[in-house]
Amino acid sequence: MIVYIVLLLVTTAAAALVVKPEILPVRGMNRQMFQNRLSLCAIFLLLSAVSAARYYVGNDYGRYEDHFYNIWNGYVVPTERGFNVLVKCLQTLFGEENYLFLFAFFAFVTVFFTLKALYTLSTSFVFSFYLFMAFGYYYQSLNTVRYYVAAAFALCAIPHLFRKNYGKFVLTVLLGALIHKSALVVLPVYFLANCRWKRWQTALLSVLAVSGLVFGDFYLKVILYLYPTYRDTIYLEGGTSYANIARCILVLLFCLSIYRDTIQDNKQLLFYFRLNVAALMLYLCGSFIPEVSRIGTYLTVTQVFLLPGAALRIPDKRKRTAAVIGITVFGAVYFAAFLYKAYGELVKLLPYRTWLF
Numbered sequence: 048m049i050v051y052i053v054l055l056l057v058t059t060a061a062a063a064l065v066v067k068p069e070i071l072p073v074r075g076m077n078r079q080m081f082q083n084r085l086s087l088c089a090i091f092l093l094l095s096a097v098s099a100a101r102y103y104v105g106n107d108y109g110r111y112e113d114h115f116y117n118i119w120n121g122y123v124v125p126t127e128r129g130f131n132v133l134v135k136c137l138q139t140l141f142g143e144e145n146y147l148f149l150f151a152f153f154a155f156v157t158v159f160f161t162l163k164a165l166y167t168l169s170t171s172f173v174f175s176f177y178l179f180m181a182f183g184y185y186y187q188s189l190n191t192v193r194y195y196v197a198a199a200f201a202l203c204a205i206p207h208l209f210r211k212n213y214g215k216f217v218l219t220v221l222l223g224a225l226i227h228k229s230a231l232v233v234l235p236v237y238f239l240a241n242c243r244w245k246r247w248q249t250a251l252l253s254v255l256a257v258s259g260l261v262f263g264d265f266y267l268k269v270i271l272y273l274y275p276t277y278r279d280t281i282y283l284e285g286g287t288s289y290a291n292i293a294r295c296i297l298v299l300l301f302c303l304s305i306y307r308d309t310i311q312d313n314k315q316l317l318f319y320f321r322l323n324v325a326a327l328m329l330y331l332c333g334s335f336i337p338e339v340s341r342i343g344t345y346l347t348v349t350q351v352f353l354l355p356g357a358a359l360r361i362p363d364k365r366k367r368t369a370a371v372i373g374i375t376v377f378g379a380v381y382f383a384a385f386l387y388k389a390y391g392e393l394v395k396l397l398p399y400r401t402w403l404f
Contacts, residue, residue, distance in 0.1 A: 048386055050097065050399045055180045058093055062173040065166070068343060073381045090176075098189055099151035102132035105190035105341040106395040112146050119143040129225025130193055138296065147402060150192070157188050157195050164202035165351070168315075168380045174355035174371075180295075183385040184348055186396055194341060197227035201345055204233070208241055209315060231346050240321040241314075256328035259335065267335050271354035274366055287334040291343055294381070299352055301370075309360035316360075319353035322346040 066079050117124045118134045134149060141148050161179075169175035179185060188195035192315040200223025207216035216237075218252065223230035239252075259266060302310055302320055310316045326346035333339050354374050361367040391397040 048389075048397055048399075049399075051186060051247040051362075051386065051389075054093060054097055054235065055177075058090045058178065059173065059177045061089045061093075065172045067166075067169070067172060067261055083359050087166065091158055091162055094162075094185060095151075095155050096178060097149075098154035098158065100191055100401040100403050101150070102400045104247050104396060104400055106393060107190060107192070108150075108395075111150070111192055116144075126193065127225060127228055130227070133226075140317065142338060153196055154188075155190050157192075157199050158185075160203050161185075161188075161195075164199065164205070167206050168202070170352070170356040170359055170379075174359075174374075175351045177375070178351040178378050179348075181382040181385075182347075182351065183382065184344070184351075186385070186389070187344075190394065193227040194229065194344075197223035197230040198344060199223070200226075201230050201233045201237075205237065205318075205349075208237055209318075222293065229341050230345075232389035234322050235312070236346070237318075240318050240325065244321065254327070256325075256332050259332035264335070268295075270336065287330050288340050288343065290384070291340065291347060292327065292330045294350070295323055295330065295347065297377070298323050298354065299327060301374075302353065305357060305361055305366075305370075308362055309357045313356070313360070316353060317357050319349040319356070322349050323353060 065083050068080070083398075101108075114124050114126055115134060115138070118126075118131050119138050124131060137149060137152060138145070165175055165179060166172055184195075188198075198220055204216045204219035204223075207213070207219060217234065220230055220234055262334055302323070306320075310320055323346070326343050329336075329339065329343050329346065333342075336342065358367060358370040359369055386397065388394060390398075
């Protein structure tokens with residue numbers, strides 16, 4: 048636990064030294080830009096080192112060792128073809144039983160593209176980075192290797208969507224889908240969230256979401272047809288995340304309280320706001336979906352941009368300061384709750400073990 052707490056504090060302190068280029072008055076390399084690169088490199092090395100040095104941390108660590116073994120020996124594995132080919136190439140180059148290197152490689156890729164997305168999309172890099180850590184997204188990446196590689200690519204695709212570079216957006220998402228096909232869900236969802244919603248469209252999407260409470264069995268059959276590896280597994284037991292429901296509700300209430308002043312005229316914040324609403328509806332009405340949080344994370348992760356972006360646009364200085372403090376405290380409380388659950392049998396992120404000692 049101490050490792051995770053210290054990591055959050057040290058990397059957040061390094062993130063506080065980063066100033067986005069649009070805030071800098073001088074073009075080209077200068078002292079601040081050098082400091083930015085130095086701080087980002089330090090964050091990358093720290094996060095990558097903790098992830099790469101872990102040993103049997105996460106409930107699927109042993110399962111991925113089995114996947115690596117089966118891929119090399121040509122056995123059938125349930126993982127995506129792109130992931131299998133990449134692993135086979137790495138094993139050919141660096142040794143078929145060098146599993147520590149494979150875990151380290153995917154850690155480097157995940158951290159690199161996640162930091163790239165956080166830096167590009169954030170209004171305040173330190174604020175967004177802190178929430179990303181406090182909400183547990185980095186630590187969860189130690190647990191689901193392929194999924195968080197895909198999630199990092201999905202985040203990197205968002206700037207292309209904002210710039211209307213739809214070809215690059217689709218291509219970036221497809222690259223993530225080669226590692227984990229769940230990334231494909233962001234293609235329609237992100238496109239819809241980026242469109243201006245009319246009242247009838249909002250009503251139609253709401254009815255569609257609520258229909259999951261009635262036609263859940265039918266939708267589940269469609270999902271199993273598209274993703275048959277979930278058949279006859281414990282994931283069919285369903286369930287939802289009450290912590291994510293509570294967080295989405297609190298974020299929604301906060302955003303509605305300042306909607307007119309900060310969100311309604313900002314296209315990017317509207318995009319994140321709609322994703323938060325979609326995530327809430329998903330968790331409330333989509334409990335039949337196997338591992339619903341896998342889809343939900345693609346939506347809720349954008350809260351790390353929504354909350355800072357909305358809070359820092361509040362016109363009244365006192366309210367803005369109170370909002371920033373409140374969100375920071377909420378992040379700390381959420382992080383404490385996350386650490387408490389990290390010992391759980393289904394999580395296994397604590398205790399932290401490393402092969403270094």
